[in-house]
Each structure stands twice: as structure tokens, then as C-alpha cells.
Amino acid sequence: MSQEKTTCVACQRDDAEVPLLQLSYRGGKFDICPQHLPILIHDPARLVGLLPGAEELSPADHHD
Numbered sequence: 001m002s003q004e005k006t007t008c009v010a011c012q013r014d015d016a017e018v019p020l021l022q023l024s025y026r027g028g029k030f031d032i033c034p035q036h037l038p039i040l041i042h043d044p045a046r047l048v049g050l051l052p053g054a055e056e057l058s059p060a061d062h063h064d
């Protein structure tokens with residue numbers, strides 16, 4: 001039986017410690033905690049290596 005552990009992609013805390021929001025991305029399911037959701041929105045480059053494909057996400061706010 002393959003059981004995927006549900007943890008935040010950024011901090012690896014599980015739902016026993018923090019509420020987790022489930023994301024669908026590129027056919028995969030990922031979870032992120034509210035603390036790290038702003039990173040996904042505003043600074044997804046920080047999730048490169050944690051969330052597959054994060055390097056292709058654009059931040060929601062542009063400062064230039």
C-alpha cells in the first residue's frame with residue numbers, strides 16, 4: 001500500500017501540526033500550510049526544488 005504522507009511542501013510539517021491546503025498542480029497533489037501559502041503566491045522561486053515546476057511559476061506581484 002502506498003501512502004503519501006501529507007506534509008507542507010515548504011516546511012514538511014504534517015496536518016497534526018498545521019492546517020494544510022491541498023494544491024493540484026501538473027497532475028500532482030501537493031499540500032501547503034497557511035504560513036507558506038504567501039510564498040507560493042508572492043515568491044514561488046523559493047519553492048524550487050520543493051514543488052516540481054515551481055521555477056516556472058510567476059510571482060503574483062511584480063515590483064519593477
Ligand SMILES: [Zn+2]
Pocket residue numbers: 008009010011012013032033034035036
Ligand atoms: Zn509550511
